[in-house]
Amino acid sequence: MQTTRLPHDGPEISVLALxxxxLGSVYSEVSQANADATVQTALGLGxxxxxxxxxxxxxxxxxxxGLALQGVERSRYTLATKVGRYGDKAWDFSRDATLRSLGESLGRLKCGHVDVLQCHDIEHGDLKQLVDEALPALRELKAQGVIRYVGITGYDLAVLEKIAVEQQVxxxxxxxxxTMQDQRLGPVAQRLKSxxxxxxxxxxxxxGxxxxxxxxxxHPGHETVHKAAAEAARICAEAGSxxxxxxxQWALQKAAEQGIASTVxxxxxxxNMSDNVAALNVPIDAELLARVEAVLAPVRDLGWDVLPGNGGKAGS
Ligand SMILES: NC(=O)c1ccc[n+]([C@@H]2O[C@H](COP(=O)([O-])OP(=O)(O)OC[C@H]3O[C@@H](n4cnc5c(N)ncnc54)[C@H](OP(=O)(O)O)[C@@H]3O)[C@@H](O)[C@H]2O)c1
Structure with missing residues (x-):
């Protein structure tokens, strides 16, 4: 597995992340046995x-x-988790909630530290509270060596870029x-990397x-986008792919060009995890990609902020 190094002489991380x-049964019910097998397989493949x-x-x-990682040497993986989002519509970027949340995460994950702690889906929370309380709390944890990196996550690229640069996360x-359908992160990633x-x-x-x-x-996307993706999936299946x-393959190939550290x-x-890792070693089928890109072209970059779907959750 190819790796990249996190900034400031950080750990080497795989370019494909899990x-x-x-594992929280967000897509379908998942047993602990399946969770264990997925995590072990991913780690085994680098x-x-x-x-x-x-x-x-x-x-x-x-x-x-946490259960799946029991017995795995901590140095084998870099762990990222989040603070600030606690329900479909529940955000809290207060200092108290941030510190309490990390403590609870460490308990569930059964480990002494996380490497990357991220404020979750920031555009839906109170940005003033994020800047005044959660981010300073994370910086303190970083200074104390409890975490190594302060991060933010979300869907709104303009908000992410503004906060990231101003707050030097x-x-x-x-x-x-x-993705093959929405490629708007590309130029933003390049600027953030700089x-x-x-x-x-x-x-x-x-x-999915x-x-x-x-x-x-x-899924919060629009039906038009769903239909185009279904047609693209049909074309791939018809071609035996x-x-x-x-x-x-597309995401990993393009990630390197845009300076993206890892694709999660x-x-x-x-x-599926084995297939995903195996895909990295197979050359992309350029002819099939061209056909899929043609089908997806009319819905390119049409995220649900541009073409709202039928509701859905605000992120996952
Ligand atoms: N706001 C945020 O911070 C945020 C938002 C979204 C995601 N994330 C992070 O990014 C991760 C990935 O996002 P995601 O899981 O929501 O979406 P995703 O990676 O785009 O898609 C996951 C779905 O694809 C399926 N899948 C994976 N490999 C497959 C394969 N080879 N063949 C067929 N189906 C396959 C999975 O099903 P199976 O389980 O059956 O493989 C699952 O249903 C999350 O787990 C989370 O860590 C963060």
């Missing part, structure tokens, strides 16, 4: 960055991940904005959009 939201959050499955993902995680900020591209499959199975019911493979893919399946 997103553990799925995946060394794992991202999770208290919000995923309302603490279920962190608990399942270490990491930014954006989601569903650097400020020495590490960028994580989460949800390269557009939260670019899979054979298609997006979950709660799988749209997920193409989407993973979600899975609760050992088989």
């Amino acid at each position: 997103g553990a939201a799925s 995946v060394s960055l794992i991202d999770v959050a208290p919000y995923y499955g309302l603490t279920k993902a962190e608990t399942a991940l 270490d990491t930014v995680m954006a989601y569903c904005s650097f 400020h020495d900020i590490a960028v994580f591209n989460a949800s390269p499959l557009g939260m 959009l670019l899979t054979r199975k298609g997006p979950p019911d709660w 799988d749209i997920s493979r193409l989407a993973v 893919i979600g899975s609760s399946s050992a088989v």
Whole structure:
């Protein structure tokens, strides 16, 4: 597995990371046995960055991940989790909640420290409270050596970029904005990198959009986007391929060009995780990609901020 180094002489991390939201049964019910197998498979294949959050499955993902990581040497993985989002519509960037949340995460994750602590989906919370309380608390934790990187995550790229640069955070995680369908993170990632900020591209499959199975019911995208993705998936299947493979290959290939540090893919399946890593070693099918790009062109960059869907959750 190819690796990149986090800023300030940080740890080497795999360019493909495991997103553990799925382990919280966000997409479908996941057993602990499946969680264990997915995590062990990912680690065995060289995946060394794992991202999770208290919000995923309302603490279920962190608990399942903590159990799956029991007995694994801590130096084998870089761990990222989040603070500030505690429900579908519940944000709290107060200092007290931030410190309490980290303590609770450490308990569930059964480890002494997290490497990257991120304020979750910042655009939905109180940005003044974020700047006045949560980020200073994270900086203190960093100074004390409890965490190594201060990060922010979200969907609104303008808000992420503004806060990241003004507040000089270490990491930014954006989601569903650097996929075969929506590529708006690209130039933003380049600018953030020039400020020495590490960028994580989460949800390269557009939260299930670019899979054979298609997006979950709660997906916030518009029906027009869903239809185009379904047609692209059909074309891939007809060609004896799988749209997920193409989407993973595309995201990883383009990530390097934009200076994205790692691409965070979600899975609760050992088989899918193996396929995702294997996809990196197979050359992209340029002819198939051209056909898929043509189908997705009319809906390119049409996120749900541009073309709102039927509601859904504000991020995952
Ligand atoms: N605001 C934020 O901070 C934020 C927002 C979104 C995501 N994230 C992070 O990014 C991670 C990834 O995002 P995500 O999980 O929401 O979306 P994603 O990675 O775009 O898609 C995940 C979905 O794709 C499926 N999948 C994965 N590999 C597959 C394969 N080879 N073939 C077919 N299906 C495949 C998974 O199903 P299986 O489980 O069956 O494999 C799951 O349903 C999250 O876990 C989280 O850590 C952060």
